[in-house]
Amino acid sequence: MTGSSGTAVVFGGSGFIGRHLLAALVKRGHLVVSADIAPLDPPIAGVRAALCDVRRPIPDELVPRSPGNAPSIVYNLAAIHRTPGHPDREYYDCNVSGALNVTTFCRDLAVPRLIFTSSISVYGPAEQAKHEDSSPAPESPYGSSKLQAEAIHRNWQSERDGRRLTIVRPAVVFGPGEHGNFTRLAQALRGRRFLYPGRRDTIKACGHVDELLATFDFADALGRPFFLYNFCYPRDYSIAEICEAFHRVAGLPLPWGTLPYAGMRLAAQPFEWLAKVGIETGIHRERIDKLVRSTRIEPRALAGAGYVFGTDLESGLARWRDATQGRFV
Template sequence: MSKTILVTGGAGYVGSHCVLEFLQHNYNVIVVDNLVNAVKLENQEMPESLIRVERLANKKLEKYLTGDLKDQQFIDEIFANNHIDIVVHFAALKSVGESVAKPLEYYENNVSGTINLLKSMRKSKVTKLIFSSSATVYGDPEVLPLVETLPTGQTCTNPYGRSKHMVEVVLKDLCKSSPEWSVMSLRYFNPVGAHSSGDIGEDPQEIPNNLMPFVTQVAVGMRPELKIFGGDYNTPDGTGVRDYIHIEDLSNGHLKALEQITTELWKDFHPINLGTGRGYSVLEVISTFESANGVKIPYKIVDRRPGDVTELYADAKLANEKLGWTATRDMYDMCASAWKWQSKNPKGYKRD
């Protein structure tokens, strides 16, 4: 019997790529999404990303539901009306800068929404969870690369990172309270790129908060130039350094986690980094994008953004040891696939 996975936030950028991976590996998938980071076109029953996912997978979702994790009754009904084996939890607000301006919304959505989900899971005796966490839980680190044994939460520079850390604290306490729980917290870095088909990719609904979609929107002519937030960091070229990970490597990491969490070996709370282990500066990303795609990216260096840190990159050895997972695609692949998606879909998932 195929396992049934509930995927929260499954119509968003990371969620949709993971849903495709799960469908292609014979899992039954139920998706719930509140459409904050997704596009649902007129007269369509599902977000456009999921319509394309079904086409690429040549397989239907078990079910799609529009709703919000802040609505406890809505979540209770999902678990009451469906058999669910495992939950993969992506649903979250995710902009560092926005979280500084709107902390209450971030704590309500990311922390309270997750607690509602966990309450429904406990009531229905569903005790296996893969949590989409973030490298921001490490804060502004004194040691690089980042390993899972480093302290978290102590130097978080923004409410987004603190909200992810708070959820991890809740999950650890939940696992301590009952030996039945199996939780994997995947701490990943900056997902970029798109599916090899170019049919699904990153489609921010407002001004992009992340580097790569901003670069591709400049490349396609949607925006006149790229703003680089800060050119005075203590890095070789003065711009911030991050560990970028190809979205298909990331979705494969979630698949490996799913395969592992179904075994009885995985009880308790397990944090695992998913990253390449290599940092790239903003200017390196721009340079690689230009050489991969033959497109010039005009840019301007502006003031630093509140909440940003100088450098973040992963030690991903544990993912290799525990999940048999390693990132296989480099920055050239990330840039080429991101441009394939954007040039094929200049307006993202919208058609006009």
């Protein structure tokens, strides 16, 4: 987001992170184009929204041709990421084909800077800490497709001098509009429906969406031809510490016990049968598996480059609380 010359194009602008990014880019004075298969609803003042499916070739006309309007930076946030939730092939159709089409668009329009959001899923779940030099070992189609997409973006960068690529591997990102893991956790805590699944010490790497955007700025300002980094708070937070932070920040009730892991998996199976006939509850054995598997991630590259975090878990949750009148939506 550094600087305001030229046009910033955001693929996946209608999503959670995308909407925050669009608003920040407009505030910085950029000309902004949002390209997404979903409408930008509600609209964001100052953003030109275009319907775009990254699985298909992207027309050059996405950005209006006029002096000074050439794209100066592209953000590729477009992805299918909900797991479970899609057939395996759909992750590759969107995430890999999308990478090919977005980099072709950048090639055709001589875009000099590209920021791509990958995922910590490329590492696979592990109790051992993972950092940028750790060998990727994805276990899901989502993680595998993101790793392939990284290679496609890196190939674009290496083709010609002057191209700059940033690859971000975010952990769980929370904040207004997330509607994901942290939102579901807050709702379950408020309704006294959350019990620790099998253990209390599962590590869950995370960070606030505003902090993620700050790292975009920081990485772009480094001016390096290639920079890859993990995004999450530098301190490990267990699921118990996350629940305790919600309790301190918003008074949400603490979990009232721990359920055996095997029992939770068994109890989830009928809900999967309901999903097959169109009754979606969000309860699935794979989601329970994710709750008991640690994502222990180190943002070593950011630390090594001198980045200083402006929030931590508790202040990030407080910021989210204040922005949503305590509803955590």
